[in-house]
Amino acid sequence: MSGVHVIVARASEEQPGPGILGKVAEDVVSKIPGSDFVAVDYPAKLSNYKASQKAGVVAMSALINDYTAACPDGKLVLMGYSQGAHVVADIVCGASEDVFDRASAISDDKSSKIAAVVMMGDPSRNATAPFNRGNATKDGVFPRKDLAGCGPAASRMVSYCSAGDKFCDSGNDLNVHVGYVDTQGAAATKHHPRHLPPRRARHLHRQLHRQHQAPLLQLVHLRQVLLVLDHHRQAVHLRREALPEALLLRVVPHLLLQRLAHPLPLPEALLPLVPPRLLQQLARLLRRRSGELLLPALHRPRGQSGHPLLLEPPRHLRLLRRQPQVPRRHHLLMGRHLTLLPSTRLLQLRNGAPQAAAPGTGDALPSDEDP
Template identity: 45%
Template sequence: MASPLRTALVLLAAATTCLAQTTSTTVTSPTTSSSITCATGIHLIVARGSTEPKGLGRIGVVAGNVTEAIPGSTVTAVDYPATFDAYFQSVNLGVTAMTALIASYITACPSGKIALLGYSQGGQVAMDVVCGTSEKLFAVTPDLSDAFLHNIVAVVTFGDPSHMANQSWNEGTSNKNGIFQRANTSACEPYSPVIKEWCDTGDIYCDAGNVTGVHGTYFANYTDDATEWIVSRFNASMTTNDSSPTGGASPSGSGTPSPTASGTGAPSSSSTAPPTTPNAAGVVQPASLTAFLAVAGVAFGLLL
């Protein structure tokens, strides 16, 4: 017999309308430190949004710009389901996979510099890795060890459903919590100087809003800002670590990520493609918005 939560999730999925997805070249992530080539620039670990094809997803355009600005950079996609119908499990698997990628890269490249990127569900994955998972109904996971503070130089998310208002790392126009409220933001503090989360007012997921189009606008509005943030953090890290690569980087460009040891990625740079959400390629249409919010409240016990 289906559980009430499962039934609610099925109804929630039924309240959404799937749109066409953008394409993304698959990036195969290395699974062992022996298969990793250490970047002379920055290493970007990218988590796509829900239902996007395997690879970098739309936020890969930021990774592409960074690899143009910082020569010798590499990109790895988090290999996780990124599904909507099994969202809780998908996030947990994403957290496990991204954490493993961080650990294996630092094992192979102890002085390596890493940026974590995530959009929508991928943004929640990235923040759960850094802060630990403390959202209601999700499996609890620990926060990221302080031992990696000299390695993780930037964390960037767009439309993170676990976004919390009034945090020092917040960017964008939102002043509300997301639909999956993070119970413990203090665990994020060790990494707070390197985090930037973009969330705008009205976003159904990161702002618990009711404007369906907002969730897909971050790429047009904030790609340059996110690129500049990562490049600036990388440059700053080089002044405090003599073993880091030398030479400055300019926060400009609109290119394709450099290949990793085991794959390449060519993200779409379109700012007009359909938005991804916790249901990456689908958004709630106006006619079903009321039903969506009602079911979401039942399913997740949240005040929307």
């Protein structure tokens, strides 16, 4: 499965199904191709809340177990509203609230398959949790005592709660409690998965790094690799210091422009192998869409260090029209504008700023006044 499997636990006293969170789940499914969602079948009753919530934990755990067994490489998104958020939190973090039976957090192997956790109006909210969102300052009515169990998944969690909420902020305003889909629904759909399962991440990371060993990176293969990462909605989940510096630069492949929410980092070793025609295709597409393309130098004169490059699509196209004879093997040098130069007309880089070329070797960078 290329998308995510969303599991939704409804709020107290809602009719069976996803409840008001269904709209958020549908938005996520529509934005991530190949995704689907399912609702947790549990009582969701305020009366005998403890037994109802426990039944929700059991039911959602069964759904998680069934899915991970059937799709070991799949990704999960857990969502819960009110009592449903309490269910989700107990599964991910373990139960440590007063009155409720203690329970352990989800196992590490299953936690690694959870791409995102979205909770709204969680009665077990701890005011000190790092994943809290909103202006609430108090604990929920059943505050979680131990946040350690959330550790492995904390960076993928978000819990919305506003001041005065009757259940997650121990307030007295029920209207606040039922309004999160309207006030935070759009933000919740942007809480994209930020991690890949470690084994899958390492495989993709190695696959990208090995491209420098090939004489030529086939455009089709580049598309395939990027498409896989796009479906995961993320760069590789590895320690930052273990990645090439060029991962901090952004490459927007033309196949993914319509779906990718954030530019996709790539190892620098890939970039010299990207065909020049792809850069021109990107420029044409980027002209029609807002965005920028950052690349390290595709070619570096001996003895010079590399610098990031800013590609401004409209300017790029104007320069192409002005210099129709620019050879395929060209140089991109850092500046406010993109300059395409033949190999015999290099600009010298000093202190990271572009300077005019040596006399007789070509023109300086175009000024801001140039059309």
